[in-house]
Amino acid sequence: MLELRNVGKTYPHTVKRTLKDINLTIEEGEFICIVGPSGCGKTTLLNLVAGLEEPTKGEIFLDGIPVKGPGADRVVMFQEAALYPWLNVLDNVMLGMEFLGIPKEERKNRALKYLKMVHLSQFTEYPIHQLSGGMRQRAALARALSMDSKILLMDEPFSALDKQTTNMLRGELEQIWMNDHSKTVLFVTHSAEEAVYFADRIVVLSENPGQIKEIISCDLKRPRQIDQEEFVHMRHRLLESVKKEVEKFAKEEYDKN
């Protein structure tokens, strides 16, 4: 269980990019999406949970233990694949497990298992620069899954990919998550469609200060189809909520000038 209690984050010398009074409890196995206007602090929130940044107020607990710094129980998948160009695909996937001190034989078996799961079995020996963007994110996903962390943090992992690749990877991630229902996922996205596709609950953040505006429960049947009536309805409802925020923010910006 992941708990955020009164979490706030302000940066010195800037008014923007602040988070305020974030209270959120995430149960094991939940898929949570965080949406909001750009610059509202979605990524900051994720970084706080990851331990890459420290909150200036409040605390974050994972299974009752306060989060202090980054750790392998909260693996992050970034917008870019963050693979290491001096290692091939297999060695990249194995490196994460190496940090955990897992013996070599098991590292390899596990890496191959997850690479198969993301359909990269044929590419284990490839250097990173020969992979397409989609394949890189697949390899990064395999690496993240192989770490067997309690929580998977995803920061717009598909946003730099083309539409078709994104759709395919979404399907794969959903499949993997459904097969292993104990995996908690915290997924930042700016796409309402993506949020409705994945989420058990959608956290809508407001802008300036970044606060939780509302939490939308999303209990559509899985696997979800984006042309389902309920899906379209839910997506519309979410878009409205975010749109109001964007408009509010835009007005404030114009008024300043």
Added chain:
Amino acid sequence: MQKKSTTKIKKGLELALFLFLLVVLWQILYMLFVDVFKIWKPYSAPSPAGVAFSFASLLKSGVLLSALLKSLGRGVAGFAISVIAGLILGILIHHFSYLNRNLKPVIMGMQTLPSICWVPFAILWFGLNNSAILFVVVMGSAFSIALGVDDGIKNVPPLYIKAAKTMGAGQGDLYLKVILPACVPSFLAALRQGWSFAWRALMSGEVMSSTIGLGQTLIIGRDMADINQVMLVMLVIIFAGVVIDKCIFTALENRVLRKRGLM
């Protein structure tokens, strides 16, 4: 692959032809200004034929080869010391912000000092010997390597470090398995630049001292008013510097860059 190697040969031939034309031009100028107009004195202007003759006689007597080997050995030794000193210094000025703020500007200042300025100190402290030359070489190249190392570590993409941290990498793992491998291309570039500084510093040192080496052979040429020998040694210094740069440093750098898809 086939295409690549033929363009390489083409480029090589083009360069060879250009150098040949330079030599022809040199010969024409020599004949014009020395033989026809008599503006230049033969003892102050080298000629291609004279240099070739000088090359043959120095090669035959073994002077050239032993000087070259001595200089190369000294260059490699001095460079090796520089690499170790530069690496340590570079990591230190990167790691400690106090040193980064205060020592780094000093090192940058030292880096602007031509290495020949260290020669008086070198001779006073070590005498006219090998150690003096090594000192000049190290002072001439270690600072450049240190700055290159600091720069290389600084330019590691933050994402590499963030990703490693969220996968539970400790400080040791972070340095050994992420930061250092990520730095290899910039380290190689720093070493390459360090070598060119070392080679130049070596010649400054050798010219001033009296131990066997290319620098000394050059000075002997001057003392004997043999301008062809001076010119020959200059060409050998250029040639040796270029060959080491291309065959070792550039080759190594290209291999690493190609493996990482950076070229």
